[in-house]
Amino acid sequence: MSGEAITLKDGRVVRLRAGVPEDGAALLALHHASILTLGQGFYTNAELEDWASGLTPEGYGRAMKEEDFLIAQSGVDQTLAGFASFKGDEIVGFYVHPDWARCGLGSLLLERAEAALADGGHAIFRVSASLSGLPFYLTRGYRVIQQRLYKTRGGLKVDIVDLEKPSSP
Numbered sequence: 001m002s003g004e005a006i007t008l009k010d011g012r013v014v015r016l017r018a019g020v021p022e023d024g025a026a027l028l029a030l031h032h033a034s035i036l037t038l039g040q041g042f043y044t045n046a047e048l049e050d051w052a053s054g055l056t057p058e059g060y061g062r063a064m065k066e067e068d069f070l071i072a073q074s075g076v077d078q079t080l081a082g083f084a085s086f087k088g089d090e091i092v093g094f095y096v097h098p099d100w101a102r103c104g105l106g107s108l109l110l111e112r113a114e115a116a117l118a119d120g121g122h123a124i125f126r127v128s129a130s131l132s133g134l135p136f137y138l139t140r141g142y143r144v145i146q147q148r149l150y151k152t153r154g155g156l157k158v159d160i161v162d163l164e165k166p167s168s169p
């Protein structure tokens with residue numbers, strides 16, 4: 001099996017690799033599960049369904065032309081555990097599957113994504129995060145720039161937060 005193997009804090013192993021357009025269907029399933037499950041308590045069900053709407057398998061392949069995708073997959077059965085996408089100085093997409101939440105996978109993906117942004121010469125990392133991602137980013141050293149309304153793919157306006165972090169403390 002290809003990709004760097006990493007053991008998470010609960011003992012499970014993930015492998016990291018670059019995303020490819022053929023991952024589209026699996027990325028879509030992970031993305032839906034992450035929004036609809038981990039967003040509970042932060043947004044209403046209507047808002048979550050709206051946020052999760054309009055995604056297609058092909059959309060990931062199109063995004064890969066502009067963004068780098070880093071994928072974590074199970075070291076046992078190769079199902080996708082999480083992904084990060086990034087470009088320029090920005091974390092664009094960032095989702096962990098609920099079965100893999102709170103095991104340090106988000107922290108691992110963020111460290112690797114930030115390292116890639118720093119390699120690109122960026123002094124500040126930026127992210128526009130959902131309220132469900134906010135506690136995570138605060139733990140990871142980001143500071144809030146502003147809270148604002150964002151129009152989701154489905155058309156509803158939901159609260160999100162713009163954050164940033166210097167590449168070296």
Ligand SMILES: CC(C)(COP(=O)(O)OP(=O)(O)OC[C@H]1O[C@@H](n2cnc3c(N)ncnc32)[C@H](O)[C@@H]1OP(=O)(O)O)[C@@H](O)C(=O)NCCC(=O)NCCS
Binds near residue numbers: 097104108130135
């Ligand atoms: C946000 C997200 C990526 C975090 O992934 P994760 O793999 O669970 O993160 P980690 O296990 O590395 O968490 C690191 C720390 O962040 C904090 N944290 C993470 N999720 C948290 C939550 N829901 N509430 C409070 N703190 C949280 C904790 O301090 C955690 O450490 P601990 O588990 O030892 O207490 C994941 O919950 C997710 O995909 N959410 C849905 C989509 C989303 O909001 N994406 C982000 C921006 S769009």
